Amino acid sequence: MSKRTLLTYFSSSSSSTPLENARQPKTQRVEFCASDIISDPGTRKPIDEYPFEIRDQVKRAYALRGPTQQSVGFTFPRTWQSGEWRSFQRHWFDTYDWLEYSESKDVAFCFYCYLFFESGKSDKWGSNVFAKVGIGKWKKALEKFDKHGSSHSHCNTRLKCEDFMNQRTSVSQKFVKHSKEEEIRYKIRLSSSLDVARFLIMQGL
Template structure:
């Protein structure tokens, strides 16, 4: 997979109310999605699974399950509190003994990763699955005893088994195709592979997928559809897979195209995280509006690799409700923590000169430095050059008239 930067846009909104005009056509519902950047690392700040829209709960579970227990900080100094006549705290080595544990820095409490994903409300809860999933354990005197009892409880074991079954893709595919022939299963894999090949090529070239009219009678179905047709004409096995396979599972729909693009983006992000491997880095962020007039924040990481070269890697886009310094800082923390990175690893910040970014008292750079005093701020040189060009062009009438 190429390391080329991917700019993948994710839409996430609820249906819009019908306008009051009688002749107005009600707008179409948009597909609600959950992105990897929406993952909240701190278990004490996560929204319960049953509070997400029903149609994306499986997406939420899969996104968290793929990452595993994210909040197991290494080298973190756990705060001590006075409990039962002694100073007590969470212990680092507990993570090695109990792989189910996650630690919340905001609540100074331990949570169970599996029970968060697959706890069933209303079921008998003898050993605190609801507490481990939603409230957290913060009494450390008898913590090991509670962990042992919870780990052996029926509700926790059931949640762990559900997680294993949920992530066992081969079992899942086998169940879906258990009534189908081996030939149909192979055709499905061929359709999937060919769609993925085309998606990867278009991503590497930075080309658009969709067309204005993607129906079977269209003269131009868009780049993705036309390339699939070209693929079928060139490779007989692929043509056979589409012509003789299931007509309801062609792997060509817009949703499938988006899922393939998202999977490729996550693979590239994984390569970037392998490059960083615990190194210090700087963050470069900027906000702007997309074509749908939604505010979004782009983030780039800048670091030095094993060969001593300075690299810049695009990490992703994050839609934000408003461009206040607090909202931008929360989006920054969310994107950093969703990739198992720590704010303490930031050693530099580069933004434009807007007050919400560089403000001395309330800007993003100040809020980040309150959390990490070594994250030094430098005014982005690209933005400085832009200001110089604008100033020069406006100061000379001939140049101003030219532009």
């Protein structure tokens, strides 16, 4: 086989290898969108199903918005439970500030547990239920709310939410403080430069 034939053979073989012909998949950029924020807790996507890149943005948007609590005048549907017509009571929001209600499913959720409860952890008082399933049996609702509100898992998610928001606020405050300090230093430098310029003018330089 001649030298030219060998070169032709190897060049054609190398050009047809799957490694070179394979196209590398493009990594799509994940961006937060306001449409990701759903007011009804019964139709929201669980936090752990959001892409990791935007998870903090989603949490912050929900935290700034607060729990979904219907205004005065809203009529909660009644259902026949344990021999009586029962319904969610709006004044429960006054006692449990973390409580939110789903109109589509007629169940109650915990706002903090939705944002920060980690699936798979100890769940003695229903943090997973309050975060993803909801409570819809109203006969002993207050008892369930009390136990959940005082549980370690719930208190932990509340602290996480407060720390999360305080951390964001702290960063913003530090940025503002840093900007003000830079502005002061700039004014000092500008004032010094003007003083030097005036001195040189007076000296006829």
